[in-house]
Amino acid sequence: MQYSLLGPTGVRVSRICLGTATFGVAPSAQDADRLVGAAVDLGINFVDTADVYGNMPVFDRPGAPPAAEREPAERILGRALRGRREQMVVATKANGVVGLDVNDRGLSRRHIVRQVEASLRRLETDHIDLHYAHDPDPDTPIEQTLAAYDDLVRQGKVRYVGLSNHPAWQVVQALWTADDRRLQAPVAAQVKYNLVDRAAERELAPACTRFGLSIVPYAPLHGGLLADLGVLDREVSGDQRFGAAGFGAAEIALAREVDRLSRDWGLAPYQVSLAWLLARPAVASVIVGAETVDELTANATAADVRLEPEQLDALTALADEPPAFHHRAGDGPGETAVVPDPAG
Template sequence: MELRKLGSTGLKVSVVGIGCNNFGGRCDENLTKEIVYSALDSGINFFDTADVYGHQGLSEEYLGKAVAGKRKDLVIATKFGMQMDKDGRKKGGSRRYIIQAVEDSLKRLHTDYIDLYQQHFPDDETQIEETLCALDDLVHQGKVRYLGCSNFSGWQISDADWTARNRGLNRFITAQNLYSLIDRSIEKEVIPACQQYGLGLLPYFPLASGLLTGKYIRGSEPPKGTRLASWGERAKSALSDNNFDIVEKLTSFAAKKDHSLLDLAMSWLASLPQISSVIAGATSKEQVQQNAAAASWRLTDEDMNEVHIISSP
């Protein structure tokens, strides 16, 4: 498994990371362990979770138990900021909440430090300066190694970077955003901002919620148990004729190269230099192995150009 620098830091992470959003939900504790062990066997050292994943932080708890005894060899990322209670008190980017949130995550993860602590979504009610000052304190206290943002726009990344540099604070070193051959919208502003300020990109939903695995058929209902099956009416936009046109062309391209659609989706992202790690969720050890193997295919410049044309909006 290829290792890459996490943003501009010296920390190395596997080019494929495990998205832990299914832990504590679709994956119980035993299945979580199977997935984690399969990832380790595949050379994956990067695990991305969040306090809100699973019921009441179960994703962090299950991950912490699964990696017991192996912590020093792994890079664990988690996130804060999404609502964790019914009355809306446990959320956001205020200093008070961040101090509480990090302690809760450390406890659930059974660790005394977090490698990458990410703000899950921008908080319109809290100045970014307050958030960054609180996060900077956590770095100096040794509770957090590096900082990242998730679902930030290009201008929000720019604003956060300017604020951190102006105040002499630790900066965000990664940006985690939705990115795949089906949704390339971040290429307009987010990727240029990451390149300008030296942030590594951590794309999530690289398989477009399964659309880039070939499991969905044009004109048919999503198979039971799949992610899109649980979306109801929202699935219609993902299963549009335009998206299926792209999928069919990509499938044909991959077949000519003796690869699957999934291989192409993962390898396209892994072939981009700005990508630190591709965050891929899994609900079985077989999926982990497929994702890990897929990223080993490196597309040529000619391949990249052709895929770029096929998948252009």
């Protein structure tokens, strides 16, 4: 397993992060312990969860217990981490709706503090290594959110702060606010990012590269489509796992090309897709929502794959659109472009 620094923290995280969104569905609550144990054996020291994962109807699928009978993913993970907690960097999140009360959501001080306390109980730990604001909250000033996190860091309940699904301008606003108010600043940005969906490259990736934040992509295999075309034969695949639609024709066409290139290079599509993403600027680790030990073991091999520049270029060229903002040497008179190191 290879490791990267998480932003400016000095903490090293495995380049493969274990995602737990479907804990309690796939893997089942009983199989989650074995999956977490396999992750540790593979050298994976980074695990991602959230206060809303696992026991929501959006995760329902045939053959799994209904939402009302499932435990939160955090609770399942907490049990699986017994005896392993100190080996792991644990990330969780808050903002989603977690109850019937009108205030059981958002990024207010009230909600963040209550959810951190609840997450600590479910995870059976005394601290959370990385806590993300799960989504932007237009009703709460960023100053209040960061001040609440600052207090939690000073209390030792949270070590570092991150932003999930925030656009680049809000990430930069948070950095400016933290600097101005002398508050704990975000160290990482979590976002959907893969060969099919490269919107993060338009503004977020350049901002994170410039200001030293790590990007931690979720859905790096686009719901399994970039892992193996066999996913098309599954009853439930892609965003269907979360109650959304399946794959479009353009997405499938791109995946077929990834599959062709991978076979030509003697690699598996999941290795190529993850290795390409891990080579992008600012990407520290990718969240893999493996449902079985075999899937996790296979995906973990991508951390050791190093693609040649021409291979990376061939994959990058598959995208329908280039990023909205692309700078290279010679773009303007007297300008010298700064090209980030692809290794981050």
